[in-house]
Amino acid sequence: MxxxxxxxxxxxxxxxxxxxxxxxxxxxxxxxxxxxxxxxxxxxxxxxxxxxxxxxxxxxxxxxxxxxxxxxxxxxxxxxxxxxxxxxxxxxxxxxxCPNKDHWLALLKNNEDSFKEAFQSFSDMSVEQLAELTGLSLENAALSKQRQYGEPLNWLGNEEQQEQFTNIMVELGANVLQGGRFLHISGHCxxxxxxxxxxxxxxxxxxxxxxxxxxxxxxxxxxxxxxxxxxxxxxxxxxxxxxxxxxxxxxxxxxxxxxxxxxxxxxxxxxxxxxxxxxxxxx
Ligand SMILES: [Mg+2]
Known part of the structure; x- marks a missing residue:
């Protein structure tokens, strides 16, 4: 070989x-x-x-x-x-x-007033809440919470809000992906x-x-x-x-x-x- x-x-x-x-x-x-x-x-x-x-x-x-x-x-x-x-x-x-998580958290913060209660971000969740939501063990939920480059959101709002929100995020340079459980906000990579x-x-x-x-x-x-x-x-x-x-x-x-x-x-x-x-x- x-x-x-x-x-x-x-x-x-x-x-x-x-x-x-x-x-x-x-x-x-x-x-x-x-x-x-x-x-x-x-x-x-x-x-x-x-x-x-x-x-x-x-x-x-x-x-x-x-x-x-x-x-x-x-x-x-x-x-x-x-x-x-x-x-x-x-x-x-x-x-x-791509930009790190702080960049996306700042964008989310700037837009949270228009989407009050429509989403909950990983950063806002406790390890216990995330474990309950995903079925992961507490230990693994803690590891998966340590994302550096993007932020998953638990979407609580309706579909129309989600579409508006997605359009705004895309305009601000984000890549928005609907995963199995979460809406993922990250850069283009x-x-x-x-x-x-x-x-x-x-x-x-x-x-x-x-x-x-x-x-x-x-x-x-x-x-x-x-x-x-x-x-x-x-x-x-x-x-x-x-x-x-x-x-x-x-x-x-x-x-x-x-x-x-x-x-x-x-x-x-x-x-x-x-x-x-x-x-x-x-x-
Ligand atoms: Mg795979």
């Missing part, structure tokens, strides 16, 4: 089982990737502390991408030089792609843009390490189950759609080098990576 392989992976419903959040069915494949020096790079909507916990459990030391492409965390000295446009934060070089930037860092650093010989070609494999994974699946060299027990495969524009698992979650994750590692695509 003389190509450098990077595995970008969604977490919920992909590397983590949709219902149990377990990764057991992927354990063997994770070991195999590590043995082959293949980086496993989480690319998730989850927050920094949520992903750090999973990295610890899986013993991963590669970079990772948080909050739907809002920021990339690279362990200090992972590359020989600090990438341009990053800042130092608790042992990581951090590249962020996605998993694909962050993945492309990080792949470029691998490329540049590989060239600076080995000027004498031809640098190895970089192959990116992206795995995801949801709509918020489309941008990264379209951007990667090889796309893997992991089967979900609750929805169909989201539609992709690309048709080449696309794998769809027959198994769900982490079992499907391993199934497709096994197929790719045995194919000619990466040699």
């Amino acid at each position: 003389n190509k450098k392989i990077l595995v970008f992976t969604d977490l919920d419903g992909t590397l983590l089982d949709h219902y149990t959040y377990q990764t057991d069915d992927a354990t063997e494949m994770i070991i195999r990737l590590k043995q082959n020096n293949i980086a496993i790079i989480p690319n998730s909507s989850k927050t920094l502390p949520e992903i750090q916990l999973i990295r610890q459990q899986l013993n991963l030391n590669s970079p990772f991408i948080i909050e739907n492409g809002a920021a990339i965390y690279i362990p200090v000295n992972y590359f020989p030089t600090q990438p341009n446009g990053t800042h130092l934060e608790n042992g990581f070089w951090v590249k962020s792609f 996605d998993k694909g843009q962050a993945q492309a930037w990080l792949t470029e860092q691998y490329k540049q650093n590989q060239m600076s390490i080995d000027l004498s010989s031809q640098p190895n070609e970089i192959v990116t494999i992206a795995l995801g189950d949801g709509k918020n994974d489309i941008a990264m699946l379209e951007q990667a060299t090889i796309a893997v759609q992991v089967r979900s027990p609750v929805h169909d495969f989201p539609e992709l524009t690309r048709k080449e080098h696309v794998f769809q698992s027959s198994l769900y979650g982490p079992a499907g994750w391993s199934e497709c990576l096994n197929e790719i590692l045995s194919s000619k695509l990466i040699y």
Whole structure:
């Protein structure tokens, strides 16, 4: 294998089982990737502390991408030089792609009088309230509350108000997304843009390490189950759609080098990576 392989992976419903959040069915494949020096790079909507916990459990030391492409965390000295446009934060070089939460909280504050009682933001909720609303444990609710780049809202108003509110926020530069439970206010970023930037860092650093010989070609494999994974699946060299027990495969524009698992979650994750590692695509 003389190509450098990077595995970008969604977490919920992909590397983590949709219902149990377990990764057991992927354990063997994770070991195999590590043995082959293949980086496993989480690319998730989850927050920094949520992903750090999973990295610890899986013993991963590669970079990772948080909050739907809002920021990339690279362990200090992972590359020989600090990438341009990053800042130092608790042992990581951090590249962020959109304004932080305070920016959106200020916008919300400026508009709260016109939408009195129409929404409740994550920041206004206690951990107990959030746990009750989501069914998360208190511990996990506390971690998911630590969003840095966007603010989920529990919408309490009517649809007409929601439409007016959305229009105002969009005009002020926000990206407004209706999720399963919450209305998400954030900047314009996605998993694909962050993945492309990080792949470029691998490329540049590989060239600076080995000027004498031809640098190895970089192959990116992206795995995801949801709509918020489309941008990264379209951007990667090889796309893997992991089967979900609750929805169909989201539609992709690309048709080449696309794998769809027959198994769900982490079992499907391993199934497709096994197929790719045995194919000619990466040699
Ligand atoms: Mg997912």
